Amino acid sequence: MESINAKYVSQKISKTRWRPVSHSSLQQPDIFATGSWDNEENKVSFWSILNNGGSEVEDGFEGDPHLLCEQRHDGDVMDLQFLDQDRIVTASSTGAVTIFRHHQNTQTVSVSQQWVRAHRYPCDNAPCTGVVCSSPEIVTVGEDGRIIVFRADQEGVIRVIENADSSTIHAVTYLRTTEILTVNSIGQLKLWDFRQQNNSPSQILSLSGDRVPLHCVDRHPNQQHVVATGGQDGMLCVWDVRQGNTPFSLMEAHTAEMWEVHFHPTNPDHLFTCSEDGSLLHWETSSHVDMPSFLQGGRNSSMMSHSAVLPPGGNQSLVSAWLSGDSTKGRLETTHMLPSQTLPVNSLDVLGQCLVCGTDGEAVFVNRQVSV
Known part of the structure; x- marks a missing residue:
């Protein structure tokens, strides 16, 4: 917890994401974006955690995020x-989908393309x-139950699935290059093959x-059949889309709505969740009970877990650790990442360390x- 920097930003933050870094480099991310x-x-803002060579940052301490540039955004950033x-x-509460360009040489932001309504x-x-x-492809979902496919290099819409859902679609992720997953307001996870x-x-x-x-919803980066979801009851659900139509395991995570779940992109034995209850949790699973934990302080192994048994003929070494995660056997540990929080944590992103x-x-918190 000592390494967390808090930055007061004078706006409620709905979403935050790290700018991607090259997979071939060992570079840590240094710029992130927020939406309010x-x-x-409301605004889309770009922030840096670098000090630009100086020992101090204007109106802040060393390591504090500092604002690079921002642009007005119509509606809430969903x-x-x-x-x-x-x-x-960005996805907007107005129904618009907008591409913003960050001009790093001038530290300005402009709208490069927009699909209104x-x-x-x-x-x-x-x-x-x-x-x-998945550049140049963009897939969006909405309260109207539609799935829309765009291309960043084309003005028109590539494909629309008009009545994909009779209820609100809350989130979407890629399962594979031609497949997506959506989650909705009646507890369903749907797979779509384009x-x-x-x-x-x-x-x-x-x-x-x-x-x-x-x-x-988020997909395991290495094992595409493993998916994690969270919802209104605060439960963390892990699914194996190859095995049956119900979650493989359910874990009590939060006392209110879970807003985001993310596997670590390069070390997926680690997973992170955040909630309306003001908490941010770091989950770690291991395939070996005696594996030492990297987590220090605030450790809690008492989370409830209801794990399904290994599928018949299943090979333990080939089954993701998340599909055998069981806190009662010491396989799953959780750490609270934030100091005592009372207001909702709406969004998180993790990249590198x-x-x-x-x-x-x-406020924005950076670790x-x-x-x-």
Whole structure:
């Protein structure tokens, strides 16, 4: 906790993302973007955690994020994803999808492309709730139950699945190059294969019992069949899309809505979640009970876990540690990453050893020494 820097930013932060770094380099991320919500004027902002060679940063301490540039954003920023090093895509509560370009030589931001009212009802705008990018392709989902595919180099829309869902689609992620996953407000996880011309999901998975809304989804970076979701009840669900149509394991994570879940992109034995309850959790699983933990302080191994048994004929070494995660056997440990928080933590992102999160407390927290 000692390595966390808090920055008061005078706006409620709805989303935050690190600018991607080259996979071939060992460079740590140094720039992140934020989007705001519920403010008189919402903004997309770019921040740096570098000191630009100086020992002190203006109006801050060493290591504090400092503002590079910002641009007004119409509506709440519902989601935010980097398309590449210079461009970022936003999903707006107005239904618009916008590509912003960060000009690093002049530290300015401009709108490079926009699809106004991409998501809409017959007589009103519908919030665009989620976006995922695989340059130049952009996929968005919305409260209107539509899935829309764009290309950054084309003005028109590539494909629309009009009635993808009868309920709100809250989030979307790529499963594979031609497949996406969506989660909705009635507890369903749907797989869509863009190679198919019909507008029906190729698979539907759901939480049994109550239809608890799912708010977030992330795919394991190395094992595409392993997926994590979180929702209104604060539970962390891990799914194996190859095995059955219900979650493989359910873990009690938060006492209120879980807003985001992210596997660490290069060390997926680590996973991070944030919640309306004001907490940010770091989860670590290991394949070996005696594996030493890198986590220091605030450790908690008492989380409830209801894990399914290994599938018949399953090879333990080939099964993701998340599919055998069981806190009662010491396989799963959790750490609270923030000091006592009362206001919601709406968004997080992790890259390398750097973690950033944004809150309704008009603050951004950055940790540059995450143990992964």
